[in-house]
Amino acid sequence: MASSFPLTAGALGPVSNLFSIVALAEPWVAELDNGVFDHFHPDSRWTLALNAVSLVFGVLANASLLANFTGRVSYNLSQAISIGSFYFASILLLSIIGTTYRVYLSMIDRGLEVEFSQGYWSAVITAVLYFLCGLVLTSNEIGHLRGFYPASFILTSSQRSLMLQILCIIVWLAGGGGVFARIQEYSYGDAIYYCDVTILTIGLGDLHPTRDLGRAIVLPYALVGILILGLVVANFRSLVISSSREMRSLSRVDQLRRRNLKRQDSEVSNEASFHLMRKIHRSAKTRDMWTVLAVSVVLFSIFLLIGALVFAKLEGWTYFHGIYFCSLSLLTVGYGDFVPSKPGTKSFFVLWSLIAVPLMTILISSMCDTIIASVVYLTTKLGDLTLKNVSSTSTSDLSRVVLRRMTTDLESRGRYQPPSNSSAMTRTLNTNDDLDRENKEVDRELMLINAIQGILIDLHVNRNKKYSYEEWNMLAQTLDTQFHWLGSDSPIRFPVDEPALLLRLYWNSLNEHLRNRRRWES
Incomplete structure (x- = not known):
């Protein structure tokens, strides 16, 4: 609660701001002509005003949270601002979402062919994310009030830097969306979807540059975006996964140590206790690594299956095709035979892909520490047996x-030679x-x-x-x-x-x- 919860809020906060910008920049209802997009139905002034206020409070909540991470604002003040702002922003969005839904139904009753745009679905996603951020920070505050940890986020400097890196990738997506929406004449929601697919190297091909200016800009944009994303993924693995695994391992080792200390016979030798402590470390480390692998496989499978179900329902695919699409997207193959075509599907895909990358990182990292490490160990042993006569020096x-040779050589060059009259340099023993x-x-x-x-x-x-x-x-x-x-x-x-x-x-x-x-x- 002292470290994982702030990290979760710090990661989801900028993502929710990204969707909130989409909700403000793009009208919520689109009118169709024989099933093809014709034009956007303009939002009312009060809808735009409340939407803008919600974005301001969402940004304020994240700014306060970031100031808490950097130590510029006290914990209690930051918590009050962030929690209150997240909840208020979520409530504002929910109110205009409900009102817009009634307007949508009235337009259908008048015989108009309409559908919700990516702006509307982005508002739905934003409201849910704002509420989750507020709920996570509330849980963290409850832990502090119950005395589990002091009035501060228990984060390392590297973990705080990770939050800034996540903010950078979100700013890069938001800025790129504005640029490509202008150049390619996309809607802002489509531009964000295009930038997301580009940075994640999925390349579905449904949206692609059609002008030379867009082709020229996408090259440096994709390169920088991929580098930022790689930095985020690498730090996420080393900081979030490794640190949490280390904490669990330390706790497990101490539990086993105390248990064996109570059971230990007074006649057990000191050497036996030493080897038992070593065995406790190995068993705890092995158990934790395989536990993390099992948990990561379960979480990733659930996320994949639920994502496939949502895509299948929204796009009218079979469930197998949904799994096929999700798997190819995570593997960044991107054949393009199945692509999101509806506004709700595109908005959900952006959120799903941004969360799927860290989960994929957890899974690959866990496999590297367990299954792949075991395969490498076995192949090394097999190589030692088959190539034993080739080289015996590791x-x-x-x-x-x-x-040793370099040290001996360097020492011999400057080795001190005592003078011939060594009696003056030695002390007389009586x-x-x-x-x-x-x-x-x-x-x-x-x-x-x-x-x-x-x-x-x-x-x-x-x-x-x-x-x-x-x-x-x-x-x-x-x-x-x-x-x-x-x-x-x-x-x-x-x-x-x-x-x-x-x-x-x-x-x-x-x-x-x-x-x-x-x-x-x-």
């Missing part, structure tokens, strides 16, 4: 060898006890330096390395402590960058040791 081992202590101190320093050198190589070669029990035990002996691997103070309780952690601990130990030795010598 890339990681080769990197270590090269790094007793055998001092000599033994000196040797022990030197041995300890060499051990710490060798450990740090190995960790530095790991940082360059494999930052995600997980150290063995023996390596952690050596660290514990160096620090003169004992780790409780299943306890709340376990250093591997949560997934951490172990090379960086061990380097810091060894470095602190060496620093403290040298300070103590200096005091002893003085």
